[in-house]
Amino acid sequence: xxxxxxxxxxxxxxxxxxxxxxxxxxxxxxxxxxxxxxxxxxxxxxxxxxxxxxxxxxxxxxxxxxxxxxxxxxxxxxxxxxxxxxxxxxxxxxxxxxxxxxxxxxxxxxxxxxxxxxxxxxxxxxxxxxxxxxxxxxxxxxxxxxxxxxxxxxxxxxxxxxxxxxxxxxxxxxxxxxxxxxxxxxxxxxxxxxxxxxxxxxxxxxxxxxxxxxxxxxxxxxxxxxxxxxxxxxxxxxxxxxxxxxxxxxxxxxxxxxxxxxxxxxxxxxxxxxxxxxxxxxxxxxxxxxxxxxxxxxxxxxxxxxxxxxxxxxxxxxxxxxxxxxxxxxxxxxxxxxxxxxxxxxxxxxxxxxxxxxxxxxxxxxxxxxxxxxxxxxxxxxxxxxxxxxxxxxxxxxxxxxxxxxxxxxxxxxxxxxxxxxxxxxxxxxxxxxxxxxxxxxxxxxxxxxxxxxxxxxxxxxxxxxxxxxxxxx
Numbered sequence: 001x002x003x004x005x006x007x008x009x010x011x012x013x014x015x016x017x018x019x020x021x022x023x024x025x026x027x028x029x030x031x032x033x034x035x036x037x038x039x040x041x042x043x044x045x046x047x048x049x050x051x052x053x054x055x056x057x058x059x060x061x062x063x064x065x066x067x068x069x070x071x072x073x074x075x076x077x078x079x080x081x082x083x084x085x086x087x088x089x090x091x092x093x094x095x096x097x098x099x100x101x102x103x104x105x106x107x108x109x110x111x112x113x114x115x116x117x118x119x120x121x122x123x124x125x126x127x128x129x130x131x132x133x134x135x136x137x138x139x140x141x142x143x144x145x146x147x148x149x150x151x152x153x154x155x156x157x158x159x160x161x162x163x164x165x166x167x168x169x170x171x172x173x174x175x176x177x178x179x180x181x182x183x184x185x186x187x188x189x190x191x192x193x194x195x196x197x198x199x200x201x202x203x204x205x206x207x208x209x210x211x212x213x214x215x216x217x218x219x220x221x222x223x224x225x226x227x228x229x230x231x232x233x234x235x236x237x238x239x240x241x242x243x244x245x246x247x248x249x250x251x252x253x254x255x256x257x258x259x260x261x262x263x264x265x266x267x268x269x270x271x272x273x274x275x276x277x278x279x280x281x282x283x284x285x286x287x288x289x290x291x292x293x294x295x296x297x298x299x300x301x302x303x304x305x306x307x308x309x310x311x312x313x314x315x316x317x318x319x320x321x322x323x324x325x326x327x328x329x330x331x332x333x334x335x336x337x338x339x340x341x342x343x344x345x346x347x348x349x350x351x352x353x354x355x356x357x358x359x360x361x362x363x364x365x366x367x368x369x370x371x372x373x374x375x376x377x378x379x380x381x382x383x384x385x386x387x388x389x390x391x392x393x394x395x396x397x398x399x400x401x402x403x404x405x406x407x408x409x410x411x412x413x414x415x416x417x418x419x420x421x422x423x424x425x426x427x428x429x430x431x432x433x434x435x436x437x438x439x440x441x442x443x444x445x446x447x448x449x450x451x452x453x454x455x456x457x458x459x460x461x462x463x464x465x466x467x468x469x470x471x472x473x474x
Contacts, residue, residue, distance in 0.1 A: 037352075044352040047281075047298050047386035051110050055303035055381035056118070056228035059337060063232050065107040066247035069268035075101040075244070077429055078263045078272045080251045080286065083113030084227065084418035085407050086278035087234035091154075092426030094241035101270045102243065103263065105250040108235045111282045112414060114228035115385030117301050117343035118333050119321050120415050121169055122148045122222040123189055126393040130439075139438035145192045147420045151225045154419065160233030162226045163336045168197075169222025170320040172204065172213040178326050179215035186217050195220045207318040212368045217325075224321050224333040225415055234419070251286040254404070261403060273403055274429060278422070280408045281388035289400045293444040294388035294409050295453035298351060301343035302358055302382040303335075308375055312338040315369050329465055330364050339380065340365070345458045346384060354382025360466060387411055389453045395421060399434070399441040406444065 043049055052062050077093055079086045082104035093100040104110070124130065124144070130137035147153070155164035173179045179198075186196045199207060199216035207216065235245055246265075253264040254275065262271045263286060277287045281296045307315060315334065316322060322332040332342045342361050350356060358379040366372045388409040390396060395417055398406035407425055410418045421439070428434040434441060 040352045041350070044300075044346070044384045045298055047112075047115070047384045049383050051107070051114050051228070053381060053383040054115050054228060055301070055339065055341060055383065056114055056226050058303075058381060060229060062107075063109075063229075066104070066245045066249075068249045069103065069246040069265050069270070072269045072271070073101065073244075075099050075270055075272045076274070077101070078103065078261070078270045078275045079278060080263065080275065080284055081105075081111075081278035081280070081282075081408075082108035082231070082235055082245060082247070083111050083278060083280060084231050084234075084414055085280070085410070085422045086276075087113075087231045087238065088150075088154075088419035088422035089276060089278060089407070089426050090238035090243045090245070091234045091241070092423045093430065094238045094243040096426070096430045097242070098426070098430050100238070100243045101272070102235065102238070102245040103249050103251050103265060103270065104245070104247050105282075105284075107247040108245070109228040109231035112280055112385045112387055113231040113418070115301060115383055116227050116299075116387075116414055117331055118163075118224045118227060118335070118341055118415070119169070119323075119331060119412070120149075120151050120164075120166075120223045120225055121321075121413055122194065122219045122416065123169075124393070124413065127188060129392045129394050133440060141192060143424055143438045144420065145194075147423060148194075148416055149221050150419045150423070151230055151415055152223070154234060154237075155225070155230065158233060158237040160230060160237070162229035162233055164223070164225045164230065165319065165336075166221065166223040167318065168320040169219045169323070170199075170207060170318070171217045171323050171325040172208065173215040173217070173325050174213055176215065179217070182215075182217045182325055186219075189219065207316075207320060208322065208368075209314045209317050209371075210368050218320060222321055224319075224335065226335070227415055230415070251284055254286045275404045276425065276429075277400075277404075277406045278408060278418075280410065280414075281386035287400065287404075287406065289444045290398065290406050290408075292446045292450055293396065293398075294390055295447060295450055297387050297389055297454050297457070298346055298384055299343060299387050300346045300351070300354075300357060300382065300384045301341060302354060302361070303339045303341040303380050304358075305378045305380045306338045307334070307340065307377075311371060311375060314371060315340070327465055329462075329469060330361055340377075345462050348454075348458050351384060354379060357382065364469065391447070394439075396444075397421065397425075397437070397439055397441050398444050400444060405434070405441070 076099040079102045090100045152164050197218040201214045204213045204216045255262045283291045396409040428437045
């Protein structure tokens with residue numbers, strides 16, 4: 001919007017004096033445009049744009065949906081939410097013969113699981129928190145080390161066509177002090193058995209196709225995945241093993257029924273001894289105890305049109321997933337279609353403006369890979385979603401009541417941690433021994449100020465970082 005100067009106000013003083021009549025003077029077309037913009041902004045801010053806006057559905061399309069539940073049925077376990085966690089939970093329960101029913105408000109992969117940035121991140125940020133578990137984190141670290149490649153493993157086992165590529169996860173660094181810090185951090189994961197490469201400037205140029213980064217730390221077990229296809233592939237495999245899934249089927253109410261639980265939908269219900277909510281940042285009204293237990297945050301991702309053939313081999317020739325350390329404003333993958341896919345947090349004032357956000361990334365891309373200046377790199381898709389943050393960087397594993405659980409809030413580690421922790425949940429449910437999980441179950445706690453993290457990150461830190469990048473600090 002154009003800023004109104006003192007000269008403008010004097011020039012248009014008559015209009016300003018007659019301000020009470022401005023609304024009446026507005027044209028119907030202008031009012032409709034403003035209303036449409038406001039509605040679009042609200043949809044992007046809520047992370048509820050149609051899933052076909054997600055670049056992950058661009059080449060395969062939105063997959064055929066599941067029918068809605070129209071009967072009263074029973075199961076061993078009801079799973080609310082068909083994202084990465086819910087689909088993995090259904091699959092791993094079905095593998096051991098536990099009858100699971102999945103209820104999804106929209107269709108599988110509709111939420112963050114079909115909208116995230118596609119990273120397979122094989123490390124965790126807050127290992128100190130995990131070391132505070134009753135066993136010092138021993139059981140969880142063993143679980144993580146064995147299954148931190150779970151997207152690749154499940155894709156191979158069930159022949160899921162989801163661009164699951166173990167190309168490595170590369171932290172790109174410009175300063176020696178940061179490189180030494182990253183080396184120290186990598187030492188922990190090397191002790192856990194991971195293969196880590198430390199790269200100098202020559203190796204970084206070979207890996208990235210850019211001379212901008214002097215150092216790198218590459219975790220070879222990381223990579224990329226199409227999370228929408230991965231989620232749907234897990235659920236298809238679960239159904240093939242006996243699970244049932246229903247789409248366009250919101251869980252409206254959770255009721256105690258004899259010694260079991262009944263989850264009511266608009267036209268049916270499921271009765272089971274155990275219920276697991278896997279709704280992440282998209283809260284379910286059927287689980288009131290979980291509402292307000294996280295810091296909901298809007299994130300976006302975008303993808304370019306495919307790189308021209310003469311550039312496709314020179315931009316990230318290693319095809320490693322790229323992150324920048326210590327501050328990662330432009331996490332990046334290049335997918336099987338040679339599209340650059342990156343992500344961040346949107347502007348609070350214009351979350352719907354994909355071109356504006358793309359231009360921020362484009363400036364960085366052209367700085368890092370000058371060869372991109374010679375091509376007309378265009379935006380293909382821009383989409384938003386909702387993520388959830390906690391006071392510590394570990395997902396929420398909850399016991400809400402006897403037989404009622406929650407598994408959610410995965411943040412940046414969803415493509416690994418959601419299916420991995422769901423696998424552990426499935427084992428606990430199947431053995432009817434949830435107290436032996438490799439991570440503790442908590443009671444949901446309300447956060448004091450749910451908007452705090454969004455205010456700090458989106459209104460302060462991200463704008464400051466973008467400014468620092470423009471003036472050459474970052």
